[in-house]
Amino acid sequence: MTVPRVGEVNARARPIAPARRWWRARPSDAMIRVASVLVVLGIWELFGPLLNPIILRPPSQIVRAFADLIANGELGVAMVQSMRVFGAGLAIALAAGITLGIVSGRSRVIYNVLDPWISALYSVPSVALVPLIAVAFQYSGDAPRVATVVLFAIFPILINTQQGVRNVDPGLLEVARAFNTSERRLWGDVIVPAAMPFILAGIRLAIGRALIGMIIAEFLVGLAGLGYLIIVYQNTFRIDKMFVPVIVVAAFGIALMGLVQFVESRVAPWTRREQ
Amino acid sequence: MNRIVVEGATKRFGSGALTVFDGLELAIHDSETLCILGPSGCGKTTLLRCMHGLAHLDGGRIVIDDLEVRAPRRNVAMVFQHFGLMPWKRVSENVAYGVELAGLERQTIDQRVLRYTEMVGLTGFERSYPYQLSGGMQQRAGLARALALEPDILLMDEPFGSLDAQTREILQDELLRILQTPGVRGGGAPSTVVFITHSIEEAIALGDRIVVLTARPARVRDTILVDIPRPRTVASVVAHPRFVELRDHCWRLLRERLVA
């Protein structure tokens, strides 16, 4: 696949300019992105405090707050608490969501048993159910926060898996039958791989929602984690420190998305038609 | 000797609203290639699915080797019009699919994959995914997957129907060559072939006999003996003096139905 496609050739074909001035040089995408961040941070650093010294703490102060929170261990403790809840909640949501999605995608009866509940729970904004979870788990330990993460994350993965399984090409199911595929091999050979792009997209959505669920649970339910740090520093007006967990959560979300994209490209190479 | 016998087969869809065929009678002899020609929508695919036990009759029965067909059998293999390759399996894995399910030993499976990938001319593409292959190559893989089972009976549903004319002719020649290879035809598998097609030329080139079906509900309009000797190639068949007569005969049978 080393032959360039037509579009690529055109995109790369540049006029051969004898001496290119720097302002005419075409900057790469990455350069534009880095420049954008640097310029905004610079403006923020110089002019932010003039506009609103309490809220717009300059980036240099946030960096110092970062160092402080790492040094005194607060950030580390909060991260461990958050990750524990996030990891457990996401794992449960994925395991349960994929399993329920597959069985309800294959069995009409199970689909009809589950669908009213899924529709009802999914149409209520998940946040509205968090106080109920808090009471049900008596505000104790990680459990209510894990449950909140599960509540936020399970529906996209469940519904996506279900749709993936229901949309398996009937032609391929017939091929499988024509070659005497057992029910067990049918799952592994046909149904799960066919649903895989849907499942992976569901995982990506679930991760995003699990992060939201984690922060909301920490706001509303537990006295722990990065979300709780945000609330604490909000209440004490330490806005510079408040930015620290926000940035950590953002970085974590971006890293996870990158990981999922990497896994997607590995797990389902046949979906990469264009490359 | 009859290999496949269709006795008074009746098939309806839509709780009886659509009668695809009603009391259809057909016999496929041992070691012959029978081509089934019929207008679009007359029920050819449905008939083949019933022969393989993928769909069930509403009346009558289909008997293969003296046993009524109820489910797909190990000694019968099918090639699909839509190729039916698993997009997530490489060519070698797709070719291995049927034999793996047949529960053969790993070593035998590997030998078969090697042998039939080569036979259909896909050597060098074992590690490709279907999307990386042209339509013709995909159907070669579909053919290899069926042949790898070393079946006694090969059921082919318009296997070259979606290919361009040139690719189609190349694959017709390859199929003729494969079926005429000693040790494949007669000396084991697959000896008996049921080949569904829209194309009169294809039916004459490949078939020992041609069954022409009428529009729905499908009946056998006529059975034609293709008295052109083997070994054949598409070119040799077209050049044969009988070819034009046979083609015109088939044309008349199909057109009669259109006019009537």
Ligand SMILES: Nc1ncnc2c1ncn2[C@@H]1O[C@H](COP(=O)(O)OP(=O)(O)OP(=O)(O)O)[C@@H](O)[C@H]1O
């Ligand atoms: N599973 C099904 N449910 C309902 N109707 C069906 C089903 N399968 C086929 N039919 C109908 O039965 C008739 C025969 O279909 P079939 O696919 O067997 O025709 P065909 O001769 O193979 O046509 P073609 O030459 O276009 O492939 C068509 O009218 C089709 O709509």
Ligand SMILES: [Mg+2]
């Ligand atoms: Mg058909």
